[in-house]
Amino acid sequence: MEDFVSSYVNLTTGxxxxxxxxxxxxxxxTDKAAMRAYSELERSVGLTPEALxxxxxxxxxRAIRVAGLADAKARAIRELAALALRLxxxxxxxxxxxxxxxxxxxxxxxxxxxxxxxxxxxxxxxxLDTIPVDTHVRRVAQRLGLVGERESYERIKSRLEEVFPxxxxxxxHLLLIAHGRSVCRSRRPLCDRCVLSDLCGYYRRAxxxx
Numbered sequence: 001m002e003d004f005v006s007s008y009v010n011l012t013t014g015x016x017x018x019x020x021x022x023x024x025x026x027x028x029x030t031d032k033a034a035m036r037a038y039s040e041l042e043r044s045v046g047l048t049p050e051a052l053x054x055x056x057x058x059x060x061x062r063a064i065r066v067a068g069l070a071d072a073k074a075r076a077i078r079e080l081a082a083l084a085l086r087l088x089x090x091x092x093x094x095x096x097x098x099x100x101x102x103x104x105x106x107x108x109x110x111x112x113x114x115x116x117x118x119x120x121x122x123x124x125x126x127x128l129d130t131i132p133v134d135t136h137v138r139r140v141a142q143r144l145g146l147v148g149e150r151e152s153y154e155r156i157k158s159r160l161e162e163v164f165p166x167x168x169x170x171x172x173h174l175l176l177i178a179h180g181r182s183v184c185r186s187r188r189p190l191c192d193r194c195v196l197s198d199l200c201g202y203y204r205r206a207x208x209x210x
Contacts, residue, residue: 004174005031005038010124016092017084018047023120024076024112029067037067041077049090052081076112083110096121100128115153123170131160131173136180143184143202 009015009022021041026034041047041063045055052060061074083106084090095103100122107118122128131137133156141147146163147156164172183190189202197203 004177005034006120006124007174008035009038016096016121016125017049017080017090019124020080020092020107020113020117020121021047021077023117024073024080025064025067027073027112027117028069033067037064040064040066049081049084052078053085072112076110079110080107080113096125096127103127119157123173126170129166129169131157131164131169131176133157133160134177135186136184137173137176139186140176140180140184143189143200144196145201 005026006019006023010019013019022034022038025037025041029037038047041060044063045051045059055078057071057074057078060077061070064070064073064077067073084092087095089095092103095106103122104115104118107113107121108115116132116134119128119130119132123130123132133141133153137160138147138156141156141160142149142151147159151159160172160176161169179196183194191197191200191203194200194203
């Protein structure tokens with residue numbers, strides 16, 4: 001499950017706070033590196049809001065450096081921890097129970113937490129039936145011709161929600177990521193192994209399909 005660190009953390013802890021920490025760590029990183037950073041942060045600092053606020057930025061950054069962008073991620077994680085303390089909601093379950101729109105509004109105020117990060121949290125915890133759009137999901141959607149090259153995050157998400165009916169979107173999100181990593185790769189995609197090649201405009205144009 002290290003290939004889907006946010007899902008793994010949700011399944012093993014049931015803590016939205018921890019899921020969001022893991023999702024922040026996975027930004028612009030591999031899930032393997034994010035999982036290592038998550039484990040080291042838990043070991044050396046602790047993964048409660050109190051421990052993270054008490055630790056300070058430098059100590060957090062040192063613990064998570066393997067995931068990259070350590071200073072920026074440390075600031076986001078510590079600000080998230082401070083928010084959880086202010087709300088009196090250490091696991092952020094109360095925030096999610098207030099509804100996806102309210103949770104989104106609060107979390108997007110934190111620098112370093114963007115729409116995709118929030119959507120991963122909402123999707124993996126079952127709070128919202130949506131499809132977070134990462135670089136792999138975007139690539140697959142564009143190559144299949146579902147969206148244009150310059151479409152916004154929200155437009156791609158909306159289009160994918162039109163394609164995948166309610167109840168299938170979380171699984172679709174994970175499958176699109178897996179497909180983008182293993183088959184529909186950025187460089188040298190394995191079009192000859194792709195089960196979607198007969199539907200794919202990219203394959204027809206760039207890979208010589210008929």
